[in-house]
Amino acid sequence: MNQRASLRAHIPRKRFGQHFLVDEALIDAIVREIAPKPGEPLVEIGPGLGALTQPVLERCGALTVIELDRDLAARWRQRQGVTVIEADVLTVDIGALADAAGQRLRLIGNLPYNISTPILFHLLRWADRVRDQHFMLQKEVVDRMAAGPGGKDFGRLSVMLQWRYAIDTRLDVPPEAFDPPPRVDSAVVRMVPLATPPALDEALLSEMVTVAFSQRRKLLRHTLGRWLEQRGFAGTFDVQRRAEEVPVSEYVALVQAL
Structure with missing residues (x-):
C-alpha cells in the first residue's frame, strides 16, 4: 500500500x-x-x-x-x-x-x-x-x-x-x-x-540563558547583570550588550566561571 x-x-x-x-x-x-x-x-x-x-x-x-x-x-x-x-x-x-x-x-x-x-x-x-x-x-x-x-x-x-x-x-x-x-x-x-563538549552545569546554563533572553530588547545589565550580582560574580562580563549579541562560547565560559 x-x-x-x-x-x-x-x-x-x-x-x-x-x-x-x-x-x-x-x-x-x-x-x-x-x-x-x-x-x-x-x-x-x-x-x-x-x-x-x-x-x-x-x-x-x-x-x-x-x-x-x-x-x-x-x-x-x-x-x-x-x-x-x-x-x-x-x-x-x-x-x-x-x-x-x-x-x-x-x-x-x-x-x-x-x-x-x-x-x-x-x-x-x-x-x-x-x-x-x-x-x-x-x-x-x-x-x-x-x-x-x-x-x-x-x-x-x-x-x-x-x-x-x-x-x-x-x-x-x-x-x-x-x-x-x-x-x-x-x-x-x-x-x-560534539566529541569533546565543554564541561559545565547544564541546569545552571539553562537558568542563565533563560534570564538573559527574558527581555531581548533590553541590555543585559537589566537582566543577566542583576542575576550575576545576586550570585556574587566577581569576574568580568560585558553586560552592555543584548542577549542575542553574545556568542555561545561566551555563555559557556561564563557558566564555567560561576
Whole structure:
C-alpha cells in the first residue's frame, strides 16, 4: 500500500500533530542524508505511516520506532525487523536503548511540531549516547537552532543546543510535501553531538540563558547583570550588550566561571 492509500485508511490526529510526508522525491533525499546501513542502531521517533521507516528499513534491515498512536503502533508490530515502543517519546529513556544496543544510537524522525522543542531538550541529556540525529521540524525552529549571534533567530534554543551539537540545515521542505499540509514550511536538520563538549552545569546554563533572553530588547545589565550580582560574580562580563549579541562560547565560559 502506497503512502496516499495508507492515508485513506488512517485519519491524522490533531492532538498528536500528525502530518504525513508523501513527496517521494523528498523522502529519497532525506534517506540519502541519513544514509542508513545494516547493523546500525537506528531509532525513529514518530514513524507514522512509514514514509521514512520503509526505505530506511530496506537499507538497514531493522530499527526501533517510538510511536504514541496505538493504531499506528499496532501496524508496526506486524512488520518484521521493527521493534515498537508504544509511548510518548518524552517518557522514553534513550540511554537505556543505547545500553541495549551496545553502541551510540542514530535518531531520526518527523517530530510533532507542537512539542518539538520539549523533545529536543529531552534528548539533550543523552547526547553522549547518540551518534547523530536527523529530524524534520518546522523551518522556523530549525532556523533558531542553527542561528548565529546577532540575528533575530538567535536565542535560548540556539545556545542550549549549540553548546552540545554541531547543527546543520540539510533540506527545506514545503507544506505540499505533506498530507494534510501544515501551515508552515519545514526543514531537515542534522545534529551531531560534539566529541569533546565543554564541561559545565547544564541546569545552571539553562537558568542563565533563560534570564538573559527574558527581555531581548533590553541590555543585559537589566537582566543577566542583576542575576550575576545576586550570585556574587566577581569576574568580568560585558553586560552592555543584548542577549542575542553574545556568542555561545561566551555563555559557556561564563557558566564555567560561576
